[in-house]
Amino acid sequence: MTALASVVTFLPAVGAVLLAFVPRRAEGALRGLGLAIAILTFLVSLPLWFGFDAGSADYQFEELVRWMPALGVSYHVGVDGISLLLILLTTLLTPVALASAWHAIHDRTKEFVIAMLVLETGMLGVFMALDLFLFFVFWEAMLVPMYFIIGVWGGPRRVYAAIKFVLYTMVGSALMLLAILALYYQHGAATGTFTFDLPTIVRWVMPPGLPQTLMFLAFSLAFAIKVPLFPFHTWLPDAHVEAPTAGSVILAGVLLKMGTYGFVRFCLPLFPDASVAFAGLVFALSVVGIVYGAWVSTVQPDLKKLVAYSSVSHLGFVMLGIFTLTPQGVVGGVIQMVNHGLSTGALFLMVGMIYERRHTRLIEDFGGLWKVIPAFSALFLIVSLSSLGLPGLNGFVGEFLILLGAFQVNPWLAAVATTGIIFAAVYLLWMYQRVIFGEIRHEENARLTDLNLREWAVLVPVLLFIVWIGVYPSLFTEKMRVSVDALINQVQSKASVAALR
Amino acid sequence: MIEITAPPVLLSTVAPVLIVMGTAGLVLLLDLVPPRHSKDHLASLALAGLVAALIVTVWQWGGERRGFRDMVVLDGYVSFFNVVICYAVALVVLLSMDYLKRSGTESGEYYALVLFAASGMMLMASATDLIVVFLALELMSLSLYVLAGLFKQSLASSEASMKYFLLGVFASSFLLYGVALVYGATGTTQIERVAAALAGKTPSAMLVIGLGLMLVGFGFKISSVPFHMWAPDVYQGAPTSVTALIATGSKAAAFAALLRVLMSGLRVATPQWTELLWILAALTMTVGNVVAIAQSNLKRMLAYSSVAHVGYMMVGIVAGGAGGAGAVLFYLLAYTFTTIGTFGVITLCERTTNVEADEVSDYAGLGRRHPLLAFVLTLFLLSLVGIPPLAGFVGKFYLFGAAIRGGYVWLAVIGVLNSAIAAYYYLRVIVYMYMREPEGDVATWAPSFAGGLALTIALVGIVLLGVMPAPFADLALAAVAPLLR
DSSP, X not given: OTTHHHHHHHHHHHHHHHHTXXXXXXXXXXXXXXXXXXXXXXXXXXXXXXTOOXXXXXXXXXXXXXXXXXXXXEEEEEEOHHHHHHHHHHHHHHHHXXXXXXXXXXXXHHHHHHHHHHHHHHHHHHHHBOBHHHHHHHHHHTHHHHHHHHHHHSOXXXXXXXXXXXXXXXXXXXXXXXXXXXXXXXXXXXXXXXXXXXXXXXXXXXXXSHHHHHHHHHHHHHHHHHTTOTTSOTHHHHHHHHSOHHHXXXXXXXXXXXXXXXXXXXIHHXXXXXHHHHHHHHHHHHHHHHHHHHHHHHTXXXXXXXXXXXXXXXXXXXXXXXXXXXXXXXXXXXHHHHHHHHHHHHHHHHHHHHHHXXXXXXXXXXXXXXXXXXXXXXXXXXXXXXXXXXXXXXXXXXXXXXXXXXHXXXXXXXXXXXXXXXXXXXXXXXXXXXXXXSOOOSHHHHTOOOOOHHHHHHHHHHHHHHHHHHHOXXXXXXXXXXXXXXXXXXXXXHXXXXXXO | OOOOOOOOOOGGGGHHHHHHHHHHHHHHHHTTSSOOSOOHHHHHHXXXXXHHHHHHHHHHOSSOEEETXXXXXXXXXXXXXXXXXXXXXXXXXXXHHHHHHHHTOOXXXXXXXXXXXXXXXXXXXXXXXXXXXXXXXXXXXXXXXXXXXXXXXXXXXXXXXXXXXXHHHHHXXXXXXXXXXXXXXXXXXXXXXXXXXXXXXXXXXXXXXXXXXXXXXXXXXXXXXXXXXXXXXXXXXXXXXXXXXXXXXXXXXXXXXXXXXXXIITGGGHHHHHHHXXXXXXXXXXXXXXXXXXXXXXXXXXXXXXXXXXXXXXXXXXXXXXXXXXXXXXXXXXXXXXXXXHHHHHHTEEOSSOSOOOBGGGGTTHHHHOHHHHHHHHHHHHHHHTOXXXXXXXXXXXXXXXXXXXXXXXXXXXXXXXXXXXXXXXXXXXXXXXXXXXXXXXXXXXXXXXXHXXXXXXXXXXXXXXXXXXXXXXXXXXXXXXXXX
């Protein structure tokens, strides 16, 4: 199939349009159809994985259609080793998130399912777009369904959290829009071709200087807010805590990766000199985020908030890996994006499951769950261990590669970052101990029911990949190695060409 | 015996204007004969006239016709504005039909006045002489002053009318004085001859003062800061259908004349007006958006938001050149569809105690009561925010692109940050519709076929302009070519 990338991207949106014609009272049908569309999207996206040639750094499954010829805007999509895994992560987590919301969402089910499917198209579009204009369209359009998911189906302070989320993102992306325009005119003036096409612009070596620095900063602000890189993280705990479980899963699992992906896809190859120049600063901020996120997690009384702050710490690792600009670091960074999506997604799922039963997320309201719900406790343990980076599970692979890269660049900061892993063990295991072990202090906890079939079905696919990546990582890293090597070569050679001038 | 030669009169130059004006007269005449109880036939006649004008405009497209001793012209630029204005007015007529019945103010002269205003707007776009600009402006404005006071029993409507009239007349006299000074400096009021008389000279003080006074007059009509004070009261007090007309048609017309005067007539003074408009644009965007945040009345909020949108369009004028002017034209098209749609939804909502549901809180829970209507309003608001892939986003993209290209990076930065601020108050309406439970008296949908048709056209417009902007942008770019010769 030639248009596979487009089919995967737009299948959920087409499904959402069809769902609009299903009567609102048929809630079961809406849920079932929505889930079926999401699973179908996952199945359709599998050929991307199997058909992908890992030996080539080129974009594959490419499609190029002129959209606004006078401006040089085209509909250009494609997949390379870096986006491949993130696309599959998106198509995997969306059905999982939809299934997790089966009973949690009663109100306005129709709108919810439609919003989730539109959101999936937006996210896939962001990862597939190879045209700056197209990328920006998906990047902004995706805000709207997420805004509704947090604002309509969220917790008590949902409106505040939703608006905060949108405003933070919009301020960042507003400046990115200007930087895209500036880049367009700079490239056009220098080469004579006015285009928004990413591969074309990347081939051009931008002279170092103030314009490049400003554009880098504008792009970086948009991405750093999304990641979120310390100190732009303050929207995250609000959004995560207020969002419904399905929203948190998508937010942590996929949306945050759009920021780190943006750094890899746009900032590094487009602005190599500025990336090299600012690598030290990003490095330092990442390490601050790692340690700060871990410390703040430790003292959270609320399970969801704990997981939210742990994201700040984990995403710090990803940023650290990317800005080492070494093959190990970047590969580690990309694989860690996937790992974080799986582990933190699973953590949010399980926190959501326990919340549905007890209607509280406070750690002190639990305790002694092992005796009551052993299956839940066992899976929760695996997920927590994966999140803290136990060897044999996925988290270890990414963090190890990242630190390997980081030690080559700056051993001291890398050493500080390593403490983040220790703190991760502290906050996750201490949380686990208080929730799962000990005596049953609250009567309600004794009557909890263990995982049902639907919840097993939700968790098993995620756990499968958690173990798979942990045991046999090279299957996944091999797919991206050539793309990452090509990217690093490109950045280094462009930066050195510029230095020679 | 002195031979008096009649000047060549080319009626085809003003054919669309004449059709609309003739229809207005016909509406007034037919209003006197039965049936007297319903005015639907008059509305239909008005629509037919507008559609006829639209068809003639499209048929005449391309080429250049001049008439009345070069006082009016018909070229691609004029045709573009004729289309925008005819569309806007036709949508307003559609929205008015049931809205006026509900408020009990249905009358034949309403449609006649709307058409007279429309002919004034179209004449303003085609005027190449400052005197005709002034005449057309007065034809448009006087009709609008009356329309704003249509709700005779409503204090707010009368206040709106009075305020609009007093401030409007004041602004018109500024414009006229500016025209007089430009005439003093150049010896002509024909815009192209003004340009020819000034070519190669440094602008004199008299000319610059004339320019400043004209900018005051136009600034009032487009409601740019600091001449925007009338907008909130008039927008809130006037009947919503009239507000939609003031917000779209009259602004499009004023921009048409302003662009022609600045870019064609006063090209030699470009550095002077660019500097002035830079400051005004920055102020207009910022004041409009910041004050809009504090509004609890939806119409008032939209008034300030329209001030902000004028600021964005002024960025395009500052950017200059075909890119800047073309971006302004495209934005006007996008803005017209979006704004009429937004006000259109308001005309379709009513409260039990009041004809109009114009407080933001009236819309609480609309997403539950009328999902389709709420969804439509959401799309219009998102287009105003500038979320892709809707018309508003592409419009801003062209405008800020032109600004970056022209080297006005800081103005573009102010612009995009403003559009991020604007997201807050537009989203607040969505918050009420979807995320708040209603308390007390709320807005409900007053079904109307004509209104639904108008909303559908506007909705198709914003989606089409957002997804397939290229042909329209090319059209806008081709339209501004005559200005830059």
